[in-house]
Amino acid sequence: MGLTHYWRRPPRLPTAMFCAAVEDVRRILSTVAIKLAGRDGTGEPILLDSRISFNGRTPLACEAFEIASSECDRLGNPEVTSFCKTGGLPYDLCVKAALIILNHHLHPHLSVASDQAIDGWHSARDIVQVTLGYVPTFALSTV
Numbered sequence: 001m002g003l004t005h006y007w008r009r010p011p012r013l014p015t016a017m018f019c020a021a022v023e024d025v026r027r028i029l030s031t032v033a034i035k036l037a038g039r040d041g042t043g044e045p046i047l048l049d050s051r052i053s054f055n056g057r058t059p060l061a062c063e064a065f066e067i068a069s070s071e072c073d074r075l076g077n078p079e080v081t082s083f084c085k086t087g088g089l090p091y092d093l094c095v096k097a098a099l100i101i102l103n104h105h106l107h108p109h110l111s112v113a114s115d116q117a118i119d120g121w122h123s124a125r126d127i128v129q130v131t132l133g134y135v136p137t138f139a140l141s142t143v
Helices: 015-031 092-106 118-132
Strands: 004-009 046-048 051-056 065-068 080-085 111-114
Touching: 004 092, 015 046, 015 051, 015 092, 015 118, 065 080, 065 092, 092 111, 092 118
Parallel strands: none
Antiparallel strands: 004 080, 004 111, 046 051, 051 065
16 A cells, blocks of 8 residues: 655744654654654654654554755755655554644644545544644645
């Protein structure tokens, strides 16, 4: 299954908003029972004030979820479009939760789209709500 999530954002995201999102992603990832790793499916996830990078732990890894506070578009476009193919593996829940959190903190600077309808995002939204105490107003867009 080729389940992929997409996001669009400007090259530079507001620093304080990104840092707040990273802290919330760190809290979420510390509570889930899903084994996560670094970008190649080994090692540890990266959760810095300027960057988030994680994948499922091998053999349940696909593509890494990676986002940084500052990125550039290789084609010189004014917005950066990125994606993460999870294949629906267990770490997909963590990717969705991270995108919901990033959207919460960085809206309107970040928009999220997915191959999966919004109905498939309820578990991630529930985890964010229960763990972080806020009800994210989250909707998918077309990236």
